[in-house]
Structure formats: structure tokens, C-alpha cells
Amino acid sequence: MDNKALADLLFPDSTLTAEDMEKRYPERDLPEGAAVTRIGPSPTGFVHLGNLYNAVIAERIAHQSGGVFYLRIEDTDNKREVEGAVEALISAMDYFGVHFDEGASADGGDNGNYGPYTQSKRREIYHVFAKQLVEQGKAYPCFLTAEEINAIREEQTAAKADPGIYGKYAEANRSLTLDEIKANIAAGKPWVLRYKAEMTDERITVEDAIRGKIDMPRNFMDFVILKSDGIPTYHFAHVVDDHLMRSTHVIRGEDWLPSLPMHVELFNVMGWKQPVYCHTANLMKIDDGGKRKLSKRKDPELALSYYQQEGISRDVVWEFLLTVLNSNYEEWRLANPDTPYLDFPYSIAKMSHSGALFDMDKLRDIAKETICRMDAKTVYDNWLGWCEMYNEQFASLLKKYPERTLAALNVGKSGKKPRKDIETWKQACDFMSFYYDETFTLQDDMNEQASPEIQKQFFAKYLESYDHADDPSAWFDKVKAITEELGFAVKPKDYKKDPDSYKGSIVHITNMLRIALTGRANAPDIHEVSHVLGEDIVRARLSKWA
């Protein structure tokens, strides 16, 4: 077989050479140890937590080492493509604070010198190397139809052989003569380009940065490298792109592990240096008592859009991901409560090998903890940012009452034991609603605290003696005085011991105040809340009951 002639027949338009490519995409000029990483999502329109999970790892590895982190769109499967998916992806990544140094951009353009960063635009690049493989006798056109392949598979299944095109099953197409191939092509028969593998029972070992040594059988499959439309499969595109874009580390889910031998094979035959592979564990979820991979159909919390809609802060998601990703993150966080998470020395070696269950309780705890550590202004800005997207009414309230809101966000923040009231921006809108007349609602029943007559008496007396300038202890002394006057126990314990001697306890009295002021019996400190609201609102809300 004249390989050169075959290559020209198959790729008549491909005139560039591998050397041209090497020149066009030279080694990157980076300091020693700088990592080049990427994410390579396919634009299906659904951005999920796993995308972010791997993105965070790749971003950390690159930026922590002073390297480059880029975005490559892997759209070699046009059947799955969804319009607007790239924009959605970039904006989601942006929302969660993952920024690319180079790569595809939302407007369809490119950023950086190693592009195009969209695989569908790299056709001629792949063809250069595909042609080279044909010339070297390492690849051949295959005219097998889907039916023929199915028949082979059935035969293999019956014989308990490995399914696939290899060895004797590949013979028919491997041994086609140049003339036969010419005739097939002239007849318009579609063909794919297959890698010509050696039948072997050798094994390969790969040093995975997360899992350590991995021992696998060497590839013996004649896998497809170019589909009949001339577009490469993932395997071929991955190897060509990561070489040419000079990736040093490939971070991807563990579901790629089984195809690793193909990639190793390609890197070897091309004579290229393998990147460091980092196969991450998949996030799992409990379902019917069993563990399973998170699925986009069944698990809404898998979609990144879920976190945006719920108003789960970017920082919360990072904190959560980092605790899941790096086993020593929590420890570090405890020791460095005020250090930004980007200062955490992330390490691949500390990653878990097994799939972590997605734990909503843990996320909620991290959320409270994280937001609690933010100062009021940061909370305000983040919250407002979310409201502008998802809750216009609240956005306008926050903008109308910035000072009151800031003061409200500072309630219970001083001291060693700050309150942890806010989990999500959505829930914040609910929790904080009583600070604004526009959203104030009565949620608890005043009559559960005392009879209407006592309510009237109490509020009248309270208003009468109310001095907005009182400090907390002066204020509370007055409350106690009224409590006693009305025949209520000043000490809750006294009432508990001897309920018949009192009409109630001070708890009932203060709860009335809370309900009048906040609409609910459970709320932050009354004195503090009163001062956030201001004297006018306090008197207005209380007067209704007097």
C-alpha cells in the first residue's frame, strides 16, 4: 500500500504539515513549574456542578502556579449542541468567580494565541495530523456501516469476545487496496478514519496525579479518530488540542479513565509528551438507599442555575467545593478564618479518590458560616447583586434604604458569637423582610402571648415610658418594671416553677414586643432591632396594638 498516495487521496486539501503546526503553536514561555490547564465542556446548554468542580481544580492549579487557565469548547458532536450554550457557560463560570485567561469567548470570538478554541473550527488542524498518521500507516479509512458493526458486535457478544473493531474484525478494511478505497470513495461510501492498533496484551502504566499509578491493558482497538463528517472524536481532538495548546495538566472526570489507553496510544504514536492526568472522582448522591452519580435529569441541585436562582453565594459554593475537593481545607479554614479562599494552598494530592456524596446539610452550614464572616457591606453588595437579577422588589428596597439595611445586617454581628441568620440571598429576603414596612407581615399570633386586654394595656404602658435614647439596660429595666406591674414573672424560671401565681412571664411580654415589631416571636434582639428601625417606625408599629 502506498501510504502517501492514500493520505493524498483522503486529505487532498490538507497541505500543512505537523512542523507548521508546531511553529504556529510554540511552547509557551512560562516560568518553571507553571501549569497550563483548561476545561473542555461540550455546549449542551446544561452547566452542572461537575463542570464547576473540575473548573475550580483546573483554575487553582494554573493560577496557583502562575500558569494559564483556558476554555476550550468541545463541540465535536453537533447533535448535542444547543444554541447560546457557550454564553450560558461563560456567564455561569463568571458568576461563580471562575475566570479564563484565554479561550473561547461569549461573542463567538477567541482570546489568546493558541486558538481557535472551539473544536469545530479546528478541522484543518486535525486533518494535518490525521493525514500524517495515514502516511505513517497508522490509520486507515474504514467503510463499515452501522449494520455491519452491529453484526460484528453480536458475533462478539455470542463468542464472549471484547466488542469493537480490532484484530480479525478489522482485517477486511485494513487490507483494502488503494484502488478499492478509491472505488469506494468514488461510489460515495462514507468512511471513518480508524487508528491502526497493534494486537497486544502488553500493559501500560500511567501516573495519575490524584490516583497514583494506574495499570491498564494497552489499547488494541482500531478506534475511530475522524468521523465520517471529517470531525474528530473526543479522543483524537483531546490529544491534538492539549498538545498544541500546550496543556500541562488534564483535569477531567473519572469516567474518562477507561479511554485513557487510547489517549496514551495517540500521544505515543504522535511522539508527544503526555500531560499530567488528574482524574477526579464524580460527585454522587444517595438514591433509593444506593449511591449513584449525580444526574442532570433527576437532580436539580446539579445545575449551576439552581445555585444562582436560590441565591447561594459564589463564595459559599467555592467554600463548599474546596471542602469537598481538598480534605485539609476545613482544617485550614478553621485555622485561618479570615483569609480569602484563594490563599488556600490547594494540592492535587490531597484530593479524594472516591466519589463524595453531595450533602445539602453541609452546604447550608458552610453557607451560614461563610456569610457570617462577611462584613455588612459585602453582604449588602452581594445580596443586592442577586436581588437585581431575581427579586426586583427587594432590590429597590435595598437601594431605597441602604443605611437601614446595613445597620440591620450588623445586628448581632458584634462580639465573639455573631448571629448566623443568612444562608442564601433568597432566604435573606424572607428573613430581613420585617425591616421594611413594604414587606412587613404579621407571621405569629399575638393572642398566643396574652389576651387582647393585656396586649392593649401593655403596649399603652410601653409606649408611654418608651425613650428611644435608652441604652439596652435602661430599656430592659423599664420592660421589667412593666412586666411586674402587669403581674407577669420577671424571671422565666419563677413562672415555670409556679405558673399559677403569675399571668405569664417576661417571655410573653417580650414576645409581644417582637411580634409587634417584627411580625414574629422569634427574631433578633429587640433593642437592636428598634434602633435599626428608628423611633418613628417603632412607635407606628406598636401603636397599632395600644
Next chain:
RNA sequence: GGCCGGUUGGUCAAGCGGUUAAGACUUCGGCCUCUCACGCCGACAACACGAGUUCGAAUCUCGUACCGGUCACCA
């Protein structure tokens, strides 16, 4: 089924041949307290199983079981 990966409390996990087997979340008690939240104290609860190596194994080896992934002209 073949290949690959994984297996420490309910969940996430530390552990790297000698530990009373950390810690966090959850749950449940209790304390603090004008409610709630916070905080504090405490409790429950784990090395999948079986061999082997070793004076000694959660840690090393082998096997078994279970869970997961993957076997496309999808990524």
C-alpha cells in the same frame, strides 16, 4: 460479562506499621438566655469480609463481597 476505579460512623473525612481511630456536618441530650439564632458541654455512631506478611495491620499482599464508572462515527 470484560476492563477500570472505589470501600474508616448516617454524610464528608484524618490516618501512611504501634493512636483511648482526629475533626466537621446531621441527629439527640444539657447549659447559656427575654424568643430565635449563635456559642459552650456531652452523647450516639466507623476501619466491608477472609486469609497472609509482621512481635504488632485501618495502614502492606492476595482473594471475596459490595458500590460506581466504562465498553459508540457521545463527550
